[in-house]
Every structure is written in C-alpha cells, then in structure tokens.
Amino acid sequence: MEPMVVTLRELQRFDGQGWRILSVYLVTDPSTAPGRNVRAQLDDLVRPLVAELADDQSAGKQLAHEVAAVQQFLTMMDVPARSLAIFSSTPRGLFRAVRLPVHVASHASWGQSPYLRPLQAVLDEFEPTVVLLVDKEHARFFRVFLDQIVELEDLRDAVPGKHRQRDGAWAYPPADWSQGGWGDAGIQRHHETHVLWHAQRVAETLEALVAREQVDRVLVGGTPEVLSVFYEQLPSELRARVAGEVHVPMFARPAEVLVHVHDLAPQVERGAEERLVQDLVEQAGGGLAVFGPSEVVQAVSEQRVRLLVFAEGLRLAAGRCARCGLALLAPLPPTCPACGGPVQALDDLVAHLEQQVLAHGGRAEEVRGPPAQRLRDLGGLAALLRYAPPSTPTPGETT
Numbered sequence: 001m002e003p004m005v006v007t008l009r010e011l012q013r014f015d016g017q018g019w020r021i022l023s024v025y026l027v028t029d030p031s032t033a034p035g036r037n038v039r040a041q042l043d044d045l046v047r048p049l050v051a052e053l054a055d056d057q058s059a060g061k062q063l064a065h066e067v068a069a070v071q072q073f074l075t076m077m078d079v080p081a082r083s084l085a086i087f088s089s090t091p092r093g094l095f096r097a098v099r100l101p102v103h104v105a106s107h108a109s110w111g112q113s114p115y116l117r118p119l120q121a122v123l124d125e126f127e128p129t130v131v132l133l134v135d136k137e138h139a140r141f142f143r144v145f146l147d148q149i150v151e152l153e154d155l156r157d158a159v160p161g162k163h164r165q166r167d168g169a170w171a172y173p174p175a176d177w178s179q180g181g182w183g184d185a186g187i188q189r190h191h192e193t194h195v196l197w198h199a200q201r202v203a204e205t206l207e208a209l210v211a212r213e214q215v216d217r218v219l220v221g222g223t224p225e226v227l228s229v230f231y232e233q234l235p236s237e238l239r240a241r242v243a244g245e246v247h248v249p250m251f252a253r254p255a256e257v258l259v260h261v262h263d264l265a266p267q268v269e270r271g272a273e274e275r276l277v278q279d280l281v282e283q284a285g286g287g288l289a290v291f292g293p294s295e296v297v298q299a300v301s302e303q304r305v306r307l308l309v310f311a312e313g314l315r316l317a318a319g320r321c322a323r324c325g326l327a328l329l330a331p332l333p334p335t336c337p338a339c340g341g342p343v344q345a346l347d348d349l350v351a352h353l354e355q356q357v358l359a360h361g362g363r364a365e366e367v368r369g370p371p372a373q374r375l376r377d378l379g380g381l382a383a384l385l386r387y388a389p390p391s392t393p394t395p396g397e398t399t
C-alpha cells in the first residue's frame, strides 16, 4: 500500500557489500533554470566526485556506470517532478528514483550507504494525509502523499431543505402535518437531523479510512456550520489527528486539492512539531521522555527509544565503538566503556542514532522553525521512550 515508505526502509537497510552507492538530488522543475537543464546540473554535481576517484580506477568505472544509469532515467522521465532523489548501485541491482513535490538542494554523494537525510526531511514534511471535503450532503475523501492524490471515496446523503419548497415537489410528508410534525420548526429540525446523520456517517467513514490507510494526519474542508457538527461526531482520538483546514471548493479537481494541501504542508508540519515538543516536555515529567545528548545516547543504547526527535541542523562531535556500535559523546574515551572495542570519530551523531533507533523499530523526526528553537533550548535532541528507566531489571526484557 505504501511503496514510498517501503523504498525508504529498503534504502535505510541497504547493504552495498563493498560496492558504493551514488545518491543524487536534482531540481527538475522546468520553471527553474537548473530544471531546464538537468543534464548540466548532473554533470556539475558529479564532476568533483569523478575527480576524487582519479586514482581509483575500479571505483571510477563503477561511478561512470551509475551516472549513465541516472542519465538514461532522466531521458525517459515523462512529466517532471519539482525534484528527484535517485539512488543507484548497479552491481547490487539498486536503482530507485523518488519524485519530490518540493525543491531540494542539488546534491550528489558517493558512499557506502545511500544519503537519505534530504529525502527523509521531505517525507517528514509531507506525511501521508487523508483529506476530507464535506458539505451538508456530500463528502469526498482523498489520500495525499508527496505529489500523488487518490480519491478514496465519496458519499452522498440527501438532506431535505430548511424551508418548505414552493413547487410542492418535495418528497417528504406534506406540510400540513400537525404541530410537532412538519411545521416550519419541524422542517428546520428535520433538516438538522439529516445534517447530523450525514455528519455521523462521514465521521464513521473517516475513521474507517484512517485506520485502513494507516494515516496519522487528516485535513478537512467545509463550511464552518457543517464542520462544527462534524467535529462533534469525531472520537477525540480522531479529532486529535485533524491537523488543519483546507479551503477548497467541494467539487474541486483532485489536482486542485493537491495544490492546497501542499501549500498548507509547512504550516501543518510546524504545528505538529510544536505539539510534539510540548508532548515531550509533558512526558518528561513522567519519565517517558528525555532531553539532551547524554540522556538520549543512553536511552538509544538501551533500545528504549520509540521516537527520536532532533532540531534541524544539529551537529554534535561524537564517536562510536567500532565493535558494538555504542554512541559516545566528546570527550571520547580511548576504548569503548561497554566492550573495550576501538573508538572511531563520528561526524554525524544524529544520523548514527537515527539508524540505531530505526533498526530497533523506533522512528525519528526532525523539527524545524520555531519548535526547533524551543528544542535547542532543551538540548537539541530528545526522545520519547517505550518505558521509563527501570529501577530494577524488568523480567523478560532482554537485550
């Protein structure tokens, strides 16, 4: 169901077995100068990598193969995305191209593992989302992920009008019903009851779709009158997933809905990050979250991290044990305190922690903008834990 997430996991776990991987980020938007000449952009990115490999003939040869594979892909690309992320390692049978709905910084790297940070940042920003457009009679449900939108379902519930119709064509009971039946007040009530039924049905459908699509984020669009009835029908857990409101006409084309969702994405994501940092602060009180490099490194090494959270641009001087992988903060000890293995310097502690957390079934999230500033004040790095640190060894817990 989720090819992009599968691709990311596959890339995270990719083992080159000694072969290198070319990772390329290209701006392909034809409304930009680099996007109009993608070939030249690629050449410029690759040139320094080729120069570095001047003395290593076999590596140079592999790089030339990967560049050719990327070039061939570019000639076959039909509708351009705004950007592309491409990962290629021909000897290992790897070629993945991911269309991205935003401009990324052009970049190429040649390494033992795919360079995923920019891709992860985009995926973070564009979390899979269910979009609901609702009015008194209709509801349309979409699923949006990156630059793809799929209409999942539409609902129609006929609602009788608020007022008696003049032409008498109305199919509901006649207007001369006695009081408490279909007098003006009754008609108004009847109308409201139908709106309520519709809202209930929409809420139930949304709940089912969110569960089926395994989506955490919901955006809704509709008039305030209808939305207020609708919100009352939502279970609080589902209400908490509504991350914002889109202002799109009820019968907009999917492409139009997509544009609105993209425009809203940064704002929605900052809002979600703000709530995340606040949640961390609250959970820390109960021992279920920790802040700061040393606490987080400790929790990661104990495999207790459910969610690693870090501020954009965080850089920390650190090291790792070459034998057991334990992350170590500066000043580095000469040998690993856990296993006595040799210690290597690490230029990106965050990436290392992220890998370990993902390997143990956790997730990682980068926060940007104002929430990142708040997180920096709290140590730059934090983690939501699976359980509070045990005061005594927990039975059945093995590492």
Ligand SMILES: [Zn+2]
Residues within 6 Å of the ligand: 321, 322, 323, 324, 325, 326, 336, 337, 338, 339, 340, 341
């Ligand atoms: Zn060690």
